[in-house]
Amino acid sequence: MKGNLLYGLKVGRQELQLQNMVVINELETGIMSSYDRKSELKAFDDSKFGVEGLVENGVTNVTCMFYSEHSNPCEGLTTKSNSKFNIPSIDLTNIHDDPILRDDVMGKVRYACENWGFFQVTNHGIPIHVLDEMIKGTIILQVLQNMVVTNELKTGTVSSYDRESELKAFDDSKVGVQGLVENGVTNVPHMFYCEQSNLSEGLTTKSNSKFSIPSIDLTDIHDDPILRNDVVGKVRYACEKWGFFQVINHGIPIHILDEMIKGTRRFHEQDPNVRKEYYTRDMSKKVVYLSNFSLFQDPSADWRDTLGFFWAPNPPRDEELPAICRDIVPEFTSKVMALGSTLFELVSEALDLDRFYLKKMGCGEGLLLLCHYYPACPEPEITMGTSKHTDGSFMTILLQDQMGGLQILHESQWIDVPAIHGALVVNIGDLLQLVTNDKFISVQHRVLANHLGPRTSIASFFRIDHHPPEGLSRVLGPIKELLSEDNPPVYREISFKDFLKHQYAKSIGASTLSFFNL
Ligand SMILES: O=C(O)CCC(=O)C(=O)O
Numbered sequence: 001m002k003g004n005l006l007y008g009l010k011v012g013r014q015e016l017q018l019q020n021m022v023v024i025n026e027l028e029t030g031i032m033s034s035y036d037r038k039s040e041l042k043a044f045d046d047s048k049f050g051v052e053g054l055v056e057n058g059v060t061n062v063t064c065m066f067y068s069e070h071s072n073p074c075e076g077l078t079t080k081s082n083s084k085f086n087i088p089s090i091d092l093t094n095i096h097d098d099p100i101l102r103d104d105v106m107g108k109v110r111y112a113c114e115n116w117g118f119f120q121v122t123n124h125g126i127p128i129h130v131l132d133e134m135i136k137g138t139i140i141l142q143v144l145q146n147m148v149v150t151n152e153l154k155t156g157t158v159s160s161y162d163r164e165s166e167l168k169a170f171d172d173s174k175v176g177v178q179g180l181v182e183n184g185v186t187n188v189p190h191m192f193y194c195e196q197s198n199l200s201e202g203l204t205t206k207s208n209s210k211f212s213i214p215s216i217d218l219t220d221i222h223d224d225p226i227l228r229n230d231v232v233g234k235v236r237y238a239c240e241k242w243g244f245f246q247v248i249n250h251g252i253p254i255h256i257l258d259e260m261i262k263g264t265r266r267f268h269e270q271d272p273n274v275r276k277e278y279y280t281r282d283m284s285k286k287v288v289y290l291s292n293f294s295l296f297q298d299p300s301a302d303w304r305d306t307l308g309f310f311w312a313p314n315p316p317r318d319e320e321l322p323a324i325c326r327d328i329v330p331e332f333t334s335k336v337m338a339l340g341s342t343l344f345e346l347v348s349e350a351l352d353l354d355r356f357y358l359k360k361m362g363c364g365e366g367l368l369l370l371c372h373y374y375p376a377c378p379e380p381e382i383t384m385g386t387s388k389h390t391d392g393s394f395m396t397i398l399l400q401d402q403m404g405g406l407q408i409l410h411e412s413q414w415i416d417v418p419a420i421h422g423a424l425v426v427n428i429g430d431l432l433q434l435v436t437n438d439k440f441i442s443v444q445h446r447v448l449a450n451h452l453g454p455r456t457s458i459a460s461f462f463r464i465d466h467h468p469p470e471g472l473s474r475v476l477g478p479i480k481e482l483l484s485e486d487n488p489p490v491y492r493e494i495s496f497k498d499f500l501k502h503q504y505a506k507s508i509g510a511s512t513l514s515f516f517n518l
């Protein structure tokens with residue numbers, strides 16, 4: 001903490017206890033004039049922690065700058081107990097319905113205004129829990145700013161409000177977080193408050209991190225076997241140690257990436273009455289717009305809205321696509337499917353399997369596209385853009401704009417994934433961790449909320465598809481060729497149906513893989 005000069009100041013003084021109030025005697029007047037008030041004020045102000053900061057630092061004496069003029073504490077000194085006066089208290093019950101009561105209240109207000117200039121009101125129509133929340137809210141913010149984790153305080157607050165009603169009202173609005181922002185919200189509503197442990201855990205900053213996520217250049221991998229071999233080695237290292245890497249020169253033209261980001265923004269920023277038409281939690285639809293897939297299961301909602309397309313193997317018809325991004329989505333997905341195919345080849349080779357092994361298994365067949373939109377957040381310190389989670393896919397290809405905010409958990413630290421124009425982020429999902437028997441890892445990641453915004457990202461998940469239902473009886477388990485006496489299976493075989501059942505029932509941060517551990 002800054003401002004040691006202030007906390008080091010020890011000023012001798014006498015204190016006179018007068019009816020439980022501390023009043024300072026003449027000696028102090030001398031001190032007050034002889035000490036360097038300006039420096040003390042400056043040190044205090046520079047600390048930026050306020051009086052609460054003094055208390056947190058265990059101050060046991062009121063420092064000089066707070067000494068009050070003698071005249072103030074002594075003047076008209078009295079205590080509550082021996083006072084014959086009482087500030088007026090006025091009960092506002094029924095003043096809107098009962099004219100006689102209202103008349104009476106008006107008289108009391110007149111008297112109070114003329115003689116006191118002050119009065120208290122009861123039954124004023126603001127629910128007590130709102131008042132309580134307001135007071136507790138101030139405490140929470142103060143605590144968060146100091147990054148002091150006191151979970152109990154927060155949990156107590158969160159459990160005392162009507163979460164169900166707030167979630168329902170929000171979901172019924174059908175316009176997502178962007179709808180709140182369009183309505184001028186200046187505080188993050190309660191349902192978005194994130195467990196403090198999530199926010200502070202593994203806290204790190206870009207500047208002090210010694211790690212950076214691997215970046216792999218795919219130039220010429222189709223033509224040059226030596227280059228390809230080199231790339232396969234890099235992919236193996238990244239999938240084993242990081243579960244994440246970025247690719248550049250991946251073959252998708254940058255203008256298509258840019259246009260996909262613009263199309264996503266256009267959808268989320270269009271007239272709320274138009275986007276509302278797409279809002280649904282019915283996952284049998286091929287185009288869905290919603291905020292927080294597991295809104296009603298999650299401990300806290302994220303500051304994010306999503307437009308989703310269940311794309312492959314059976315894409316939506318053209319007329320089912322929102323008009324505002326109808327051109328770019330098919331173009332983008334066809335390129336992403338091709339890149340996915342290349343990446344599954346590289347990953348197969350990195351596992352020392354036949355180049356087409358994972359493709360033949362059907363890893364690249366199902367594509368779910370999620371077009372995320374993170375509006376600017378008025379209080380980013382109390383919520384998340386995307387809470388920490390692992391992906392339920394085989395593999396994910398992520399396109400992010402230039403805002404940044406994506407972090408991955410690597411060696412117990414949150415590491416920033418830098419936003420590189422033209423690059424794509426690739427990560428291993430739970431299904432690939434399962435079939436590789438933990439050789440390649442599905443790593444936790446999250447997106448921070450930000451004062452600045454919006455942030456846009458498009459996640460392409462190669463996954464098990466749930467349309468059509470015949471595919472659901474297919475069985476997945478650790479690949480036999482990867483198992484040995486030294487490397488026995490750690491997961492049991494599961495049907496697609498089982499996997500999806502767990503995937504849809506869980507909250508965002510819960511692990512699916514642990515269900516299938518042997
Ligand atoms: O928006 C991002 O950068 C990440 C989104 C994500 O992790 C996901 O959709 O699974």
Ligand SMILES: [Fe+2]
Nearest residue numbers: 389390391445
């Ligand atoms: Fe993810």
